[in-house]
Amino acid sequence: MIIGIIDFGLGNLYSVAGAVEKLNHTALISSRADELEKSDKLILPGVGAFADGMKNLNELGLAAPLSELVLSKKKPIIGICLGFQLMAEESYEFGKTKGLGWIPASVIKLEPDEMEIRVPHVGWNDMLQVNTDKLFQDIPKDALFYYTHSFHVDCRDIVCTIGTCDYGGTFTSVFHDDNIYGTQFHPEKSQLNGLNLLKNFIEKC
């Protein structure tokens, strides 16, 4: 399958593409909507600040055509970390910024309830599978994933939260609604379990 990796000038596209190729699929890195439209599925990666991400998506003229592809044409897409956060309605990172608005959620700061819990949340942590999903096929219940973030996606529609993580409070770790998926962790950095999750997205979802 051809997996379109959305290049909006932020994030480590190299490792996402490497993971797709490791799974024997074709990675197409592009910032052109017409090229991305021809791919079978999309990945919205991203590392960095929310406002920069939205600014770049708008300046590249990607926000509107991507919304069309995802919301009207229902092309399957998975957002990773900042890519997942950008799908929300708005973010409160460095002031309020409007997001792509694909999912009923806001992006808010991690505020652990215990003093000794450090932010950013960096490292390997759990993902509790709260719903069964094709995305989780063959992923052990105790699988660990690599997180690195200070903000998280606060979902208003609880049914869409299929995986959670507890870090001084529970947040949405994995999201699924119709053709839209998102992970707060980095599957491309989470070794075998991460690769299996991406494989499920590409081949089963």
Added chain:
Amino acid sequence: MLRNRLITVLTFNDGVLFRTKHFDPDYRYTHNFVDAWSTDEIVALDITRPGEGNRDTFLTIVRQLASKCFVPLAAGGGIKNADNIKELLNNGADKIIINTEAVKNPGIITKAATLFGTQCVVVSIDAKKYDDQDYEVFIEYGKKPSGLDPAEWAEKAQDLGAGEIMITSINRDGSLEGYDNELNRMVSEAVDIPVLVCGGAGKWQDFVDGVELGKASAVCTTNIYHFTETSINSAKKYMHEAGINVRL
């Protein structure tokens, strides 16, 4: 629960892994196997001295590591400006590590954090302990005193936008005598961000002590004898049995 990390640090001199096995450099071996050893993260440092060797060689190594290792990769060594950072990220690094330049020009921390996010910025601090028990931060490959106190500098680096601190004891580096956990604890208690400790690990118990006594979020090791295929697993098993939360 968030696990404590065991990080593999690889140091490269003009493209060659600085550690050797039987006196032969062997970095291809590292590329192929480091991922399978269940390391939690890789740190790649370019220790090529200015004017000796080619920076592009290190970028190629970063690219090769990134394409084969599906774990987080932090890269640094010789970073002077935002373009150097961008080069490393474009070649597959997830985070960058700044040391000397952060001391000389602290604004680079804020600039990097604004451009790439705080989670991307690791500030590395090399500290020397004097006979009178005082500590001082050294820069330029641990050769030049900076006048800074490690804990105070770590706190300032955090305020400027660092996402993690990596603290290395110059005295303990390569000694196999264990970490300087007094130094580690001082730094760790001065900040609210994760702290990576480095320098001196020689046995599995040192990793446990780094977490328990040094309050480290992650323990690092550079020594080659940790790099045999089963050793990261044995280290983690030991840590697990000692009650440390690690990813097995």
